[in-house]
Amino acid sequence: MNLDVRSLRTFSRLAHSGAEKAAGSLTTLAGIDTYVNVTKVELGTKSDVENEFAERDLVSVHIGFSGGLDGHTVLAFSPESAERLVDALMPGIDATDADGELAESSLKEVANIMLGGFIDGWADYLDTTVDITTPTYVDDENDGPLDRVDAEGFENGGDDEHVLVFRNQLEAADNAIEFDLYMVPTAASIGTIVEASGDDGALPVESFAAFSEMINDGATQASEDITAMTGIDTTVEVSRLSFVPIEGVPMSLTDAVRRGVVLEFSGTPSGYIAILFDEPSAENIASSLLPGMEGDEAMRQSAIQEIGNITTSGFLDGWANALETTIDISPPKHVHDIGSAIIDPLATDLAQSQEYAFLIDSTIRTDDDEFTCDIYALPDETELRKALKQLSPAA
Protein backbone atom coordinates (compact mmCIF):
# COMPACT_ATOMS: atom_id res chain seq x y z
CA MET A 1 0.00 0.00 0.00
CA ASN A 2 1.28 3.42 -0.95
CA LEU A 3 0.46 6.90 0.30
CA ASP A 4 1.13 10.22 -1.34
CA VAL A 5 0.59 13.83 -0.53
CA ARG A 6 -2.33 14.12 -2.91
CA SER A 7 -4.27 11.34 -1.24
CA LEU A 8 -3.37 12.74 2.17
CA ARG A 9 -4.93 16.03 1.04
CA THR A 10 -8.03 14.22 -0.11
CA PHE A 11 -8.18 12.48 3.26
CA SER A 12 -7.75 15.74 5.07
CA ARG A 13 -10.49 17.50 3.08
CA LEU A 14 -12.94 14.63 3.43
CA ALA A 15 -12.31 14.43 7.14
CA HIS A 16 -12.68 18.18 7.57
CA SER A 17 -15.90 18.50 5.62
CA GLY A 18 -17.26 15.42 7.40
CA ALA A 19 -16.39 16.97 10.74
CA GLU A 20 -18.07 20.24 9.73
CA LYS A 21 -21.23 18.32 8.90
CA ALA A 22 -20.98 16.58 12.26
CA ALA A 23 -20.46 19.93 14.03
CA GLY A 24 -23.44 21.39 12.18
CA SER A 25 -25.67 18.56 13.31
CA LEU A 26 -24.68 19.14 16.93
CA THR A 27 -25.38 22.87 16.54
CA THR A 28 -28.85 22.01 15.25
CA LEU A 29 -29.52 19.30 17.80
CA ALA A 30 -28.32 21.06 20.93
CA GLY A 31 -28.44 24.73 19.91
CA ILE A 32 -24.79 25.24 20.87
CA ASP A 33 -22.32 26.59 18.35
CA THR A 34 -19.82 23.91 17.46
CA TYR A 35 -16.64 24.51 15.49
CA VAL A 36 -14.10 22.23 13.89
CA ASN A 37 -10.78 23.46 15.14
CA VAL A 38 -8.20 21.27 13.45
CA THR A 39 -8.35 18.21 11.24
CA LYS A 40 -5.30 15.99 11.33
CA VAL A 41 -4.35 12.81 9.57
CA GLU A 42 -2.18 11.11 12.17
CA LEU A 43 0.10 8.19 11.78
CA GLY A 44 1.03 6.38 14.94
CA THR A 45 0.96 3.08 16.71
CA LYS A 46 -2.19 1.68 18.23
CA SER A 47 -0.57 1.98 21.64
CA ASP A 48 0.01 5.74 21.11
CA VAL A 49 -3.70 6.21 20.62
CA GLU A 50 -4.53 3.98 23.59
CA ASN A 51 -2.11 5.87 25.82
CA GLU A 52 -3.74 9.12 24.95
CA PHE A 53 -7.19 7.83 25.83
CA ALA A 54 -5.95 6.41 29.12
CA GLU A 55 -3.91 9.52 29.97
CA ARG A 56 -6.80 11.89 29.46
CA ASP A 57 -9.43 9.63 31.09
CA LEU A 58 -11.57 9.96 28.02
CA VAL A 59 -15.20 8.99 27.91
CA SER A 60 -16.06 7.76 24.44
CA VAL A 61 -18.79 6.45 22.19
CA HIS A 62 -17.76 4.03 19.45
CA ILE A 63 -19.48 3.29 16.18
CA GLY A 64 -18.15 0.78 13.68
CA PHE A 65 -18.68 1.02 9.94
CA SER A 66 -18.53 -1.54 7.18
CA GLY A 67 -19.42 -2.05 3.54
CA GLY A 68 -17.58 0.09 1.00
CA LEU A 69 -15.30 1.16 3.84
CA ASP A 70 -14.44 -0.66 7.06
CA GLY A 71 -13.24 0.67 10.36
CA HIS A 72 -14.20 2.54 13.45
CA THR A 73 -15.26 6.00 14.51
CA VAL A 74 -14.99 7.31 18.05
CA LEU A 75 -16.34 10.45 19.66
CA ALA A 76 -14.21 11.14 22.73
CA PHE A 77 -14.72 13.65 25.56
CA SER A 78 -13.02 14.53 28.77
CA PRO A 79 -15.40 13.65 31.65
CA GLU A 80 -15.96 17.41 32.26
CA SER A 81 -16.82 18.10 28.64
CA ALA A 82 -19.17 15.11 28.54
CA GLU A 83 -20.94 16.45 31.61
CA ARG A 84 -21.31 19.94 30.14
CA LEU A 85 -22.60 18.56 26.86
CA VAL A 86 -25.21 16.42 28.62
CA ASP A 87 -26.22 19.47 30.62
CA ALA A 88 -26.62 21.49 27.42
CA LEU A 89 -28.72 18.74 25.87
CA MET A 90 -30.86 18.02 28.91
CA PRO A 91 -30.58 20.84 31.43
CA GLY A 92 -31.07 19.69 34.99
CA ILE A 93 -30.09 16.05 34.45
CA ASP A 94 -27.41 14.90 36.85
CA ALA A 95 -24.83 13.34 34.56
CA THR A 96 -22.98 11.87 37.50
CA ASP A 97 -25.94 9.98 39.02
CA ALA A 98 -25.41 6.39 40.04
CA ASP A 99 -26.47 4.71 36.86
CA GLY A 100 -25.93 7.64 34.51
CA GLU A 101 -28.17 5.96 31.99
CA LEU A 102 -29.76 9.12 30.71
CA ALA A 103 -26.42 10.81 30.28
CA GLU A 104 -25.09 7.74 28.51
CA SER A 105 -28.00 7.51 26.13
CA SER A 106 -27.85 11.19 25.25
CA LEU A 107 -24.13 10.94 24.45
CA LYS A 108 -24.89 7.89 22.31
CA GLU A 109 -27.55 9.88 20.49
CA VAL A 110 -25.10 12.72 19.85
CA ALA A 111 -22.50 10.26 18.57
CA ASN A 112 -25.01 8.55 16.33
CA ILE A 113 -25.96 11.80 14.63
CA MET A 114 -22.44 13.22 14.43
CA LEU A 115 -20.55 10.10 13.40
CA GLY A 116 -23.28 9.09 10.95
CA GLY A 117 -22.97 12.47 9.20
CA PHE A 118 -19.20 12.17 9.21
CA ILE A 119 -19.21 8.76 7.52
CA ASP A 120 -21.82 9.76 4.93
CA GLY A 121 -19.39 12.20 3.31
CA TRP A 122 -16.81 9.47 2.79
CA ALA A 123 -19.40 7.10 1.35
CA ASP A 124 -20.54 9.83 -1.08
CA TYR A 125 -16.97 10.50 -2.21
CA LEU A 126 -16.32 6.83 -2.87
CA ASP A 127 -19.78 6.39 -4.35
CA THR A 128 -20.44 3.44 -2.12
CA THR A 129 -22.66 2.38 0.74
CA VAL A 130 -21.41 2.25 4.29
CA ASP A 131 -23.39 0.73 7.15
CA ILE A 132 -22.85 1.83 10.71
CA THR A 133 -23.31 -0.17 13.89
CA THR A 134 -25.26 0.94 16.94
CA PRO A 135 -23.21 3.12 19.31
CA THR A 136 -21.29 1.60 22.23
CA TYR A 137 -20.53 3.71 25.29
CA VAL A 138 -17.07 3.11 26.78
CA ASP A 139 -15.88 4.47 30.10
CA ASP A 140 -14.95 1.20 31.75
CA GLU A 141 -11.46 1.57 33.12
CA ASN A 142 -10.83 -2.13 32.63
CA ASP A 143 -11.63 -1.89 28.98
CA GLY A 144 -8.73 -1.00 26.69
CA PRO A 145 -9.95 2.08 24.85
CA LEU A 146 -9.24 0.54 21.50
CA ASP A 147 -10.28 -3.00 22.40
CA ARG A 148 -13.42 -2.45 20.44
CA VAL A 149 -11.57 -0.93 17.53
CA ASP A 150 -10.95 -4.08 15.59
CA ALA A 151 -9.60 -2.19 12.58
CA GLU A 152 -6.38 -3.98 11.79
CA GLY A 153 -3.45 -1.70 11.02
CA PHE A 154 -0.26 -2.36 9.16
CA GLU A 155 3.10 -3.41 10.50
CA ASN A 156 6.52 -2.10 9.78
CA GLY A 157 8.48 -5.26 10.26
CA GLY A 158 8.59 -4.34 13.97
CA ASP A 159 6.23 -5.23 16.79
CA ASP A 160 4.22 -2.07 16.68
CA GLU A 161 1.13 -2.02 14.58
CA HIS A 162 0.63 1.38 12.93
CA VAL A 163 -2.71 2.95 12.23
CA LEU A 164 -3.79 5.95 10.24
CA VAL A 165 -6.11 8.02 12.41
CA PHE A 166 -8.28 10.87 11.18
CA ARG A 167 -8.65 13.16 14.10
CA ASN A 168 -10.83 16.24 14.28
CA GLN A 169 -10.67 18.57 17.26
CA LEU A 170 -14.02 20.20 17.86
CA GLU A 171 -15.15 22.73 20.38
CA ALA A 172 -18.49 24.10 21.43
CA ALA A 173 -19.99 26.73 23.66
CA ASP A 174 -16.98 29.04 23.94
CA ASN A 175 -14.43 26.28 24.44
CA ALA A 176 -16.33 24.91 27.43
CA ILE A 177 -16.88 21.64 25.60
CA GLU A 178 -13.98 20.10 23.71
CA PHE A 179 -14.02 16.77 22.01
CA ASP A 180 -12.31 14.72 19.38
CA LEU A 181 -13.84 12.83 16.52
CA TYR A 182 -11.61 9.93 15.46
CA MET A 183 -11.88 7.68 12.48
CA VAL A 184 -9.66 4.64 12.17
CA PRO A 185 -10.10 2.86 8.83
CA THR A 186 -8.70 -0.61 8.22
CA ALA A 187 -5.51 -0.89 6.16
CA ALA A 188 -7.55 -2.26 3.23
CA SER A 189 -9.91 0.72 3.38
CA ILE A 190 -7.01 3.18 3.34
CA GLY A 191 -5.96 1.43 0.14
CA THR A 192 -9.46 1.92 -1.28
CA ILE A 193 -9.39 5.66 -0.59
CA VAL A 194 -5.84 6.10 -1.92
CA GLU A 195 -6.87 4.33 -5.11
CA ALA A 196 -9.86 6.63 -5.57
CA SER A 197 -7.69 9.74 -5.32
CA GLY A 198 -4.82 8.45 -7.46
CA ASP A 199 -1.41 7.58 -6.10
CA ASP A 200 1.11 9.24 -8.40
CA GLY A 201 4.50 9.48 -6.80
CA ALA A 202 3.24 7.65 -3.76
CA LEU A 203 5.57 6.27 -1.13
CA PRO A 204 5.08 2.93 0.57
CA VAL A 205 3.15 3.42 3.78
CA GLU A 206 5.98 1.55 5.53
CA SER A 207 8.29 4.52 4.99
CA PHE A 208 5.84 6.74 6.89
CA ALA A 209 5.77 4.14 9.63
CA ALA A 210 9.58 4.03 9.65
CA PHE A 211 9.65 7.81 9.96
CA SER A 212 7.15 7.68 12.78
CA GLU A 213 9.42 5.20 14.60
CA MET A 214 12.37 7.50 14.04
CA ILE A 215 10.39 10.31 15.73
CA ASN A 216 9.61 8.01 18.64
CA ASP A 217 13.28 7.15 19.05
CA GLY A 218 14.20 10.85 18.89
CA ALA A 219 11.64 11.73 21.55
CA THR A 220 12.90 8.91 23.79
CA GLN A 221 16.48 10.14 23.42
CA ALA A 222 15.41 13.71 24.20
CA SER A 223 13.54 12.51 27.29
CA GLU A 224 16.61 10.59 28.51
CA ASP A 225 18.81 13.64 27.93
CA ILE A 226 16.44 15.90 29.89
CA THR A 227 16.42 13.40 32.75
CA ALA A 228 20.22 13.16 32.74
CA MET A 229 20.59 16.92 32.77
CA THR A 230 17.92 17.88 35.30
CA GLY A 231 17.61 14.76 37.43
CA ILE A 232 13.85 14.89 36.79
CA ASP A 233 12.47 11.51 35.69
CA THR A 234 10.64 11.97 32.40
CA THR A 235 8.90 9.75 29.85
CA VAL A 236 7.53 10.24 26.35
CA GLU A 237 3.78 10.47 26.60
CA VAL A 238 2.97 10.82 22.95
CA SER A 239 4.91 11.19 19.75
CA ARG A 240 3.33 11.35 16.34
CA LEU A 241 3.47 12.42 12.75
CA SER A 242 0.44 14.15 11.34
CA PHE A 243 -0.59 15.77 8.10
CA VAL A 244 -2.39 19.06 8.63
CA PRO A 245 -3.56 22.03 6.54
CA ILE A 246 -0.85 24.62 7.20
CA GLU A 247 -3.20 27.01 9.00
CA GLY A 248 -4.17 24.15 11.31
CA VAL A 249 -0.64 23.99 12.75
CA PRO A 250 -0.88 27.05 15.07
CA MET A 251 -4.53 26.22 15.69
CA SER A 252 -3.50 22.97 17.38
CA LEU A 253 -2.11 25.09 20.24
CA THR A 254 -4.17 27.15 22.67
CA ASP A 255 -3.51 30.79 23.48
CA ALA A 256 -2.07 29.90 26.89
CA VAL A 257 1.31 31.54 27.50
CA ARG A 258 4.28 29.23 26.93
CA ARG A 259 7.98 29.58 27.44
CA GLY A 260 10.67 27.80 25.49
CA VAL A 261 12.90 27.99 22.45
CA VAL A 262 12.56 28.05 18.69
CA LEU A 263 15.29 26.77 16.35
CA GLU A 264 15.85 26.30 12.67
CA PHE A 265 17.36 23.07 11.41
CA SER A 266 18.85 22.59 7.99
CA GLY A 267 19.80 19.53 5.97
CA THR A 268 17.45 16.90 4.56
CA PRO A 269 14.98 17.78 5.85
CA SER A 270 15.24 21.37 7.02
CA GLY A 271 12.56 23.13 9.00
CA TYR A 272 11.67 24.51 12.41
CA ILE A 273 11.52 23.16 15.93
CA ALA A 274 9.76 24.68 18.92
CA ILE A 275 10.28 23.29 22.40
CA LEU A 276 7.62 24.69 24.68
CA PHE A 277 6.91 24.46 28.39
CA ASP A 278 3.91 25.71 30.30
CA GLU A 279 4.96 28.34 32.81
CA PRO A 280 5.11 26.12 35.93
CA SER A 281 7.22 23.57 34.01
CA ALA A 282 9.59 26.29 32.85
CA GLU A 283 9.96 27.39 36.49
CA ASN A 284 10.68 23.82 37.57
CA ILE A 285 13.26 23.38 34.83
CA ALA A 286 15.00 26.61 35.67
CA SER A 287 15.17 25.83 39.38
CA SER A 288 16.44 22.30 38.79
CA LEU A 289 19.26 23.70 36.67
CA LEU A 290 19.98 26.51 39.10
CA PRO A 291 19.66 24.66 42.41
CA GLY A 292 19.48 26.82 45.47
CA MET A 293 19.90 30.02 43.48
CA GLU A 294 17.52 32.92 43.08
CA GLY A 295 18.10 33.10 39.34
CA ASP A 296 17.30 36.35 37.59
CA GLU A 297 15.40 36.45 34.29
CA ALA A 298 18.60 36.28 32.20
CA MET A 299 19.77 33.16 34.04
CA ARG A 300 16.39 31.55 33.63
CA GLN A 301 16.40 32.29 29.92
CA SER A 302 19.80 30.74 29.51
CA ALA A 303 18.70 27.66 31.49
CA ILE A 304 15.70 27.26 29.17
CA GLN A 305 17.94 27.76 26.13
CA GLU A 306 20.31 25.13 27.39
CA ILE A 307 17.55 22.59 27.92
CA GLY A 308 16.20 23.52 24.47
CA ASN A 309 19.57 22.75 22.93
CA ILE A 310 19.89 19.41 24.67
CA THR A 311 16.34 18.40 23.78
CA THR A 312 16.77 19.38 20.14
CA SER A 313 19.98 17.48 19.63
CA GLY A 314 18.53 14.44 21.40
CA PHE A 315 15.49 14.68 19.18
CA LEU A 316 17.30 15.23 15.86
CA ASP A 317 20.57 13.29 16.14
CA GLY A 318 18.82 9.99 15.49
CA TRP A 319 17.25 11.41 12.34
CA ALA A 320 20.62 12.30 10.89
CA ASN A 321 21.82 8.75 11.55
CA ALA A 322 18.73 7.06 10.14
CA LEU A 323 18.71 9.31 7.08
CA GLU A 324 22.49 9.13 6.65
CA THR A 325 22.80 12.89 6.49
CA THR A 326 23.84 15.81 8.66
CA ILE A 327 21.32 18.16 10.17
CA ASP A 328 22.58 21.53 11.39
CA ILE A 329 20.84 23.35 14.20
CA SER A 330 20.70 27.15 14.65
CA PRO A 331 21.25 28.69 18.10
CA PRO A 332 18.02 28.51 20.14
CA LYS A 333 15.94 31.66 20.43
CA HIS A 334 14.17 32.13 23.74
CA VAL A 335 10.39 32.72 23.49
CA HIS A 336 7.82 33.65 26.11
CA ASP A 337 4.50 34.33 24.43
CA ILE A 338 1.00 33.14 23.48
CA GLY A 339 1.48 29.47 22.44
CA SER A 340 -0.32 29.62 19.10
CA ALA A 341 1.43 32.94 18.25
CA ILE A 342 4.84 31.30 18.76
CA ILE A 343 4.06 28.62 16.17
CA ASP A 344 2.28 31.02 13.79
CA PRO A 345 5.41 32.55 12.16
CA LEU A 346 6.93 29.08 11.66
CA ALA A 347 3.83 27.78 9.87
CA THR A 348 3.46 31.06 7.96
CA ASP A 349 7.01 30.85 6.67
CA LEU A 350 6.31 27.37 5.27
CA ALA A 351 2.90 28.53 4.00
CA GLN A 352 4.70 30.55 1.33
CA SER A 353 5.51 27.32 -0.48
CA GLN A 354 3.14 24.63 0.82
CA GLU A 355 -0.55 24.28 1.68
CA TYR A 356 -0.21 21.34 4.01
CA ALA A 357 2.40 20.47 6.59
CA PHE A 358 3.79 17.36 8.18
CA LEU A 359 3.63 18.22 11.86
CA ILE A 360 5.65 16.21 14.33
CA ASP A 361 4.61 16.59 17.91
CA SER A 362 5.92 14.86 21.00
CA THR A 363 5.14 15.36 24.65
CA ILE A 364 7.67 14.57 27.35
CA ARG A 365 6.45 14.68 30.92
CA THR A 366 6.83 13.46 34.47
CA ASP A 367 4.29 11.11 36.05
CA ASP A 368 3.08 13.76 38.47
CA ASP A 369 2.61 16.53 35.87
CA GLU A 370 5.31 18.55 37.59
CA PHE A 371 6.83 19.04 34.21
CA THR A 372 5.53 18.90 30.63
CA CYS A 373 7.52 19.68 27.53
CA ASP A 374 6.01 19.79 24.05
CA ILE A 375 8.23 19.43 21.00
CA TYR A 376 6.85 20.60 17.66
CA ALA A 377 8.85 20.03 14.50
CA LEU A 378 7.80 21.37 11.11
CA PRO A 379 9.95 20.01 8.29
CA ASP A 380 9.77 21.41 4.77
CA GLU A 381 7.31 19.19 2.89
CA THR A 382 9.40 18.60 -0.26
CA GLU A 383 12.50 17.80 1.75
CA LEU A 384 10.59 15.52 4.04
CA ARG A 385 9.41 13.58 1.01
CA LYS A 386 13.06 13.10 0.08
CA ALA A 387 13.78 11.88 3.57
CA LEU A 388 10.83 9.49 3.44
CA LYS A 389 12.10 8.10 0.15
CA GLN A 390 15.38 7.41 1.86
CA LEU A 391 13.45 5.34 4.39
CA SER A 392 11.50 3.35 1.77
CA PRO A 393 12.05 -0.40 2.03
CA ALA A 394 13.25 -0.42 -1.60
CA ALA A 395 15.80 2.37 -1.05
Add this chain to the structure above:
Amino acid sequence: MQVYTTDTPAARSGRIKVGIADFAVSSDESTLTTSGLGSCIGVALYDPETGVSGLAHAMLPEADDGSEPAKFVDTGVELLIAEMQAVGADTDRIVAKIAGGSTMFDFTSADGDGSIGDRNVAATRTTLDGFGIDVVAEDVGGSHGRSLELDSETGDLRVRSAKSGTHVL
Protein backbone atom coordinates in the same frame (compact mmCIF):
# COMPACT_ATOMS: atom_id res chain seq x y z
CA MET B 1 -13.19 24.01 -1.14
CA GLN B 2 -12.77 26.51 1.65
CA VAL B 3 -11.29 24.35 4.29
CA TYR B 4 -11.21 26.78 7.18
CA THR B 5 -13.59 29.53 6.19
CA THR B 6 -16.67 29.38 8.29
CA ASP B 7 -19.83 30.75 6.77
CA THR B 8 -20.80 31.50 10.28
CA PRO B 9 -24.48 31.98 11.00
CA ALA B 10 -25.37 34.39 13.81
CA ALA B 11 -23.91 32.80 16.89
CA ARG B 12 -26.29 32.01 19.67
CA SER B 13 -23.55 32.22 22.25
CA GLY B 14 -22.71 35.81 21.20
CA ARG B 15 -19.10 34.92 20.33
CA ILE B 16 -17.86 33.99 16.91
CA LYS B 17 -14.47 32.38 16.67
CA VAL B 18 -12.39 33.31 13.65
CA GLY B 19 -9.74 30.71 12.81
CA ILE B 20 -6.49 31.26 10.95
CA ALA B 21 -7.01 31.93 7.24
CA ASP B 22 -10.60 32.68 8.13
CA PHE B 23 -12.97 35.62 8.51
CA ALA B 24 -16.43 36.26 9.92
CA VAL B 25 -19.08 38.98 9.90
CA SER B 26 -21.54 39.95 12.60
CA SER B 27 -24.60 42.11 12.33
CA ASP B 28 -26.07 41.30 15.72
CA GLU B 29 -23.69 42.62 18.38
CA SER B 30 -21.75 39.38 18.71
CA THR B 31 -18.09 39.45 19.72
CA LEU B 32 -15.67 38.27 17.05
CA THR B 33 -12.49 36.66 18.39
CA THR B 34 -9.26 35.37 16.96
CA SER B 35 -6.11 34.19 18.68
CA GLY B 36 -2.45 33.51 18.11
CA LEU B 37 -1.44 36.32 15.75
CA GLY B 38 2.31 36.21 15.28
CA SER B 39 3.34 37.37 11.83
CA CYS B 40 -0.32 36.99 10.82
CA ILE B 41 -2.48 40.10 10.67
CA GLY B 42 -5.92 40.74 12.14
CA VAL B 43 -8.14 43.19 10.25
CA ALA B 44 -11.16 44.48 12.19
CA LEU B 45 -13.76 46.43 10.22
CA TYR B 46 -16.75 48.29 11.65
CA ASP B 47 -19.62 50.25 10.18
CA PRO B 48 -20.83 52.48 13.06
CA GLU B 49 -24.19 53.25 11.44
CA THR B 50 -25.40 49.68 10.88
CA GLY B 51 -23.28 48.02 13.58
CA VAL B 52 -22.06 45.50 11.02
CA SER B 53 -18.57 44.32 11.88
CA GLY B 54 -16.08 41.90 10.45
CA LEU B 55 -12.79 40.30 11.44
CA ALA B 56 -10.22 38.60 9.20
CA HIS B 57 -7.10 36.65 10.23
CA ALA B 58 -4.75 36.42 7.23
CA MET B 59 -1.39 34.63 7.01
CA LEU B 60 0.32 36.04 3.92
CA PRO B 61 0.18 39.32 1.95
CA GLU B 62 -0.81 38.42 -1.61
CA ALA B 63 -2.71 35.52 -3.11
CA ASP B 64 -1.55 33.47 -6.08
CA ASP B 65 -4.08 32.21 -8.57
CA GLY B 66 -6.20 29.40 -7.25
CA SER B 67 -5.11 29.75 -3.66
CA GLU B 68 -7.44 29.76 -0.70
CA PRO B 69 -8.57 33.43 -0.55
CA ALA B 70 -9.05 33.78 3.21
CA LYS B 71 -5.40 32.90 3.77
CA PHE B 72 -4.21 36.15 2.13
CA VAL B 73 -4.58 39.79 3.07
CA ASP B 74 -5.65 41.10 -0.36
CA THR B 75 -8.28 38.47 -1.19
CA GLY B 76 -9.37 37.90 2.43
CA VAL B 77 -10.10 41.58 3.10
CA GLU B 78 -11.92 41.87 -0.22
CA LEU B 79 -14.17 38.92 0.68
CA LEU B 80 -14.74 40.29 4.17
CA ILE B 81 -15.85 43.66 2.78
CA ALA B 82 -18.17 41.97 0.25
CA GLU B 83 -19.80 39.94 2.99
CA MET B 84 -20.25 43.03 5.17
CA GLN B 85 -21.78 44.92 2.25
CA ALA B 86 -24.20 42.05 1.71
CA VAL B 87 -25.66 42.68 5.17
CA GLY B 88 -25.87 46.45 4.81
CA ALA B 89 -22.41 47.88 5.53
CA ASP B 90 -21.03 50.64 3.31
CA THR B 91 -17.35 51.24 2.53
CA ASP B 92 -17.99 54.99 2.90
CA ARG B 93 -18.66 54.41 6.60
CA ILE B 94 -16.48 51.38 7.39
CA VAL B 95 -13.40 52.10 9.51
CA ALA B 96 -10.53 49.72 10.15
CA LYS B 97 -8.44 48.75 13.16
CA ILE B 98 -5.51 46.46 12.54
CA ALA B 99 -3.27 44.40 14.82
CA GLY B 100 -0.54 41.78 14.42
CA GLY B 101 2.16 41.51 11.78
CA SER B 102 5.01 41.09 14.23
CA THR B 103 8.50 39.82 13.46
CA MET B 104 9.14 37.26 16.18
CA PHE B 105 12.12 35.49 14.68
CA ASP B 106 14.92 36.39 12.37
CA PHE B 107 14.66 33.54 9.91
CA THR B 108 17.29 32.82 7.32
CA SER B 109 14.53 32.56 4.71
CA ALA B 110 13.61 36.25 5.07
CA ASP B 111 15.02 38.03 2.05
CA GLY B 112 15.37 41.69 1.13
CA ASP B 113 11.58 42.22 1.02
CA GLY B 114 11.35 42.40 4.80
CA SER B 115 9.68 40.01 7.22
CA ILE B 116 6.31 38.41 6.48
CA GLY B 117 4.85 40.45 9.35
CA ASP B 118 5.97 43.75 7.79
CA ARG B 119 4.73 42.69 4.38
CA ASN B 120 1.35 41.71 5.86
CA VAL B 121 0.98 45.16 7.43
CA ALA B 122 1.92 46.88 4.15
CA ALA B 123 -0.50 44.73 2.13
CA THR B 124 -3.28 45.53 4.62
CA ARG B 125 -2.77 49.28 4.22
CA THR B 126 -2.70 49.02 0.42
CA THR B 127 -5.81 46.85 0.27
CA LEU B 128 -7.84 49.04 2.66
CA ASP B 129 -6.66 52.15 0.85
CA GLY B 130 -7.96 50.66 -2.39
CA PHE B 131 -11.44 50.57 -0.84
CA GLY B 132 -11.05 54.06 0.62
CA ILE B 133 -11.20 52.66 4.17
CA ASP B 134 -9.28 54.54 6.89
CA VAL B 135 -7.18 52.79 9.49
CA VAL B 136 -8.31 54.59 12.67
CA ALA B 137 -6.22 52.59 15.15
CA GLU B 138 -3.46 50.02 15.02
CA ASP B 139 -1.14 47.87 17.10
CA VAL B 140 1.23 46.30 14.61
CA GLY B 141 4.82 45.10 14.38
CA GLY B 142 7.08 44.41 17.33
CA SER B 143 8.21 40.93 18.26
CA HIS B 144 5.31 39.54 20.30
CA GLY B 145 2.07 37.64 19.69
CA ARG B 146 -1.48 38.99 20.05
CA SER B 147 -5.05 37.76 20.46
CA LEU B 148 -8.05 39.89 19.46
CA GLU B 149 -11.68 40.49 20.42
CA LEU B 150 -13.85 42.79 18.35
CA ASP B 151 -16.93 44.08 20.15
CA SER B 152 -19.51 44.46 17.40
CA GLU B 153 -21.68 46.73 19.49
CA THR B 154 -19.06 49.44 19.96
CA GLY B 155 -16.35 48.65 17.42
CA ASP B 156 -13.84 48.35 20.27
CA LEU B 157 -10.93 46.05 19.47
CA ARG B 158 -9.36 44.42 22.54
CA VAL B 159 -5.77 43.37 21.96
CA ARG B 160 -4.21 40.90 24.40
CA SER B 161 -0.51 40.12 24.58
CA ALA B 162 1.49 37.90 26.92
CA LYS B 163 3.62 40.65 28.42
CA SER B 164 1.51 43.79 28.44
CA GLY B 165 -1.96 42.38 29.11
CA THR B 166 -5.04 43.75 27.36
CA HIS B 167 -5.59 47.17 25.87
CA VAL B 168 -8.42 48.61 23.77
CA LEU B 169 -8.05 50.16 20.32
